[in-house]
Amino acid sequence: xxxxxxxxxxxxxxxxxxxxxxxxxxxxxxxxxxxxxxxxxxxxxxxxxxxxxxxxxxxxxxxxxxxxxxxxxxxxxxxxxxxxxxxxxxxxxxxxxxxxxxxxxxxxxxxxxxxxxxxxxxxxxxxxxxxxxxxxxxxxxxxxxxxxxxxxxxxxxxxxxxxxxxxxxxxxxxxxxxxxxxxxxxxxxxxxxxxxxxxxxxxxxxxxxxxxxxx
Amino acid sequence: xxxxxxxxxxxxxxxxxxxxxxxxxxxxxxxxxxxxxxxxxxxxxxxxxxxxxxxxxxxxxxxxxxxxxxxxxxxxxxxxxxxxxxxxxxxxxxxxxxxxxxxxxxxxxxxxxxxxxxxxxxxxxxxxxxxxxxxxxxxxxxxxxxxxxxxxxxxxxxxxxxxxxxxxxxxxxxxxxxxxxxxxxxxxxxxxxxxxxxxxxxxxxxxxxxxxxxxxxxxx
Numbered sequence: 549x550x551x552x553x554x555x556x557x558x559x560x561x562x563x564x565x566x567x568x569x570x571x572x573x574x575x576x577x578x579x580x581x582x583x584x585x586x587x588x589x590x591x592x593x594x595x596x597x598x599x600x601x602x603x604x605x606x607x608x609x610x611x612x613x614x615x616x617x618x619x620x621x622x623x624x625x626x627x628x629x630x631x632x633x634x635x636x637x638x639x640x641x642x643x644x645x646x647x648x649x650x651x652x653x654x655x656x657x658x659x660x661x662x663x664x665x666x667x668x669x670x671x672x673x674x675x676x677x678x679x680x681x682x683x684x685x686x687x688x689x690x691x692x693x694x695x696x697x698x699x700x701x702x703x704x705x706x707x708x709x710x711x712x713x714x715x716x717x718x719x720x721x722x723x724x725x726x727x728x729x730x731x732x733x734x735x736x737x738x739x740x741x742x743x744x745x746x747x748x749x750x751x752x753x754x755x756x757x758x759x760x761x762x763x
Numbered sequence: 764x765x766x767x768x769x770x771x772x773x774x775x776x777x778x779x780x781x782x783x784x785x786x787x788x789x790x791x792x793x794x795x796x797x798x799x800x801x802x803x804x805x806x807x808x809x810x811x812x813x814x815x816x817x818x819x820x821x822x823x824x825x826x827x828x829x830x831x832x833x834x835x836x837x838x839x840x841x842x843x844x845x846x847x848x849x850x851x852x853x854x855x856x857x858x859x860x861x862x863x864x865x866x867x868x869x870x871x872x873x874x875x876x877x878x879x880x881x882x883x884x885x886x887x888x889x890x891x892x893x894x895x896x897x898x899x900x901x902x903x904x905x906x907x908x909x910x911x912x913x914x915x916x917x918x919x920x921x922x923x924x925x926x927x928x929x930x931x932x933x934x935x936x937x938x939x940x941x942x943x944x945x946x947x948x949x950x951x952x953x954x955x956x957x958x959x960x961x962x963x964x965x966x967x968x969x970x971x972x973x974x975x976x977x978x979x980x981x982x983x
Binding site for chain 2: 597598599600601602603605607640642644647649650651652687688689691731734735738739740741742743744745
């Protein structure tokens with residue numbers, strides 16, 4: 549059976565909105581306070597489901613690429629706010645005693661708003677909230693749909709590299725953690741009453757345009 | 764927001780989402796293992812297609828709508844699994860198949876199903892070829908669907924309705940559900956009247972595919 553990877557309508561609309569914003573408001577026309585950032589890296593996720601049928605096993609996304617685009621606005625010196633679109637396609641595996649088996653693929657799409665505090669020496673911290681949606685073929689735990697948009701909380705620590713070319717490109721290294729509760733209609737049908745906390749950790753390299761220098 | 768406030772919010776975020784949900788209890792699993800007597804010893808026969816052999820390859824008799832019936836039955840069984848324990852594919856080469864599905868005698872016409880029941884109008888049989896030890900299969904699993912003539916006369920539409928049920932039932936056997944259910948609401952009931960697997964069929968096949976098999980699949 550063919551596995552279909554697709555973005556849901558919500559994710560497609562969010563992507564279109566960001567694209568539209570960047571088209572009519574490109575980085576070279578941004579005011580001195582607004583900057584545009586793109587980040588790429590890898591993401592590790594904890595298990596989406598832990599279940600036991602005869603023996604225990606986990607359903608877990610594989611180590612996956614992560615791509616983030618964000619628009620950041622300086623609120624006042626030392627503080628900025630941002631809107632970030634985060635896309636992470638990954639494989640899905642069932643891990644049990646005796647092996648790990650391919651179960652298909654998923655794409656996690658998250659949209660968050662964040663508040664960032666710049667501490668000086670290139671170090672900053674970000675706290676964000678938003679929503680996440682999984683896009684997957686309608687099989688297995690997604691056979692009755694993904695369950696819609698899931699609330700998501702995120703924290704991140706960023707370090708701007710203290711090098712001339714890095715400053716010019718607003719090159720930053722970011723460690724990003726987020727958490728959400730995973731449950732789908734099929735899991736509810738199976739008898740699960742609440743979602744499982746899913747912890748995700750990403751290491752990202754970020755580049756930016758506009759906004760002048762980092763405060 | 765001060766750094767202290769942000770740290771408190773972050774901590775609340777993590778702590779508030781740390782509790783794992785309870786794993787649901789799954790009651791009502793029907794017996795699925797069989798017992799066979801080999802050289803005076805009773806052996807438990809427990810078989811399922813292992814994850815390393817997926818997708819299971821089905822071959823369908825090219826006559827009438829057998830391919831449709833097989834594809835439908837495979838999709839129905841695949842749908843029962845939450846964690847990708849089973850994947851099936853219909854292949855066109857019978858020598859490359861794990862499960863062969865044929866018409867036994869006459870071939871019913873491909874017409875829309877008529878849901879007015881016609882008891883005992885069709886049936887099926889699934890056979891496994893074991894080696895001498897009874898602990899390994901030596902060839903593909905054979906499934907045959909048949910038009911029964913002993914019962915009340917059935918229209919072609921009633922036959923098709925019956926074949927839809929029986930094809931799911933027989934493929935259930937071929938997937939490892941070796942025994943019949945005692946409940947008429949289950950598709951694995953001896954003379955199935957349910958159109959699709961019940962929640963008990965689902966729990967039974969799910970449990971089977973996480974149990975340790977005693978019978979090895981045939982060579983690929």
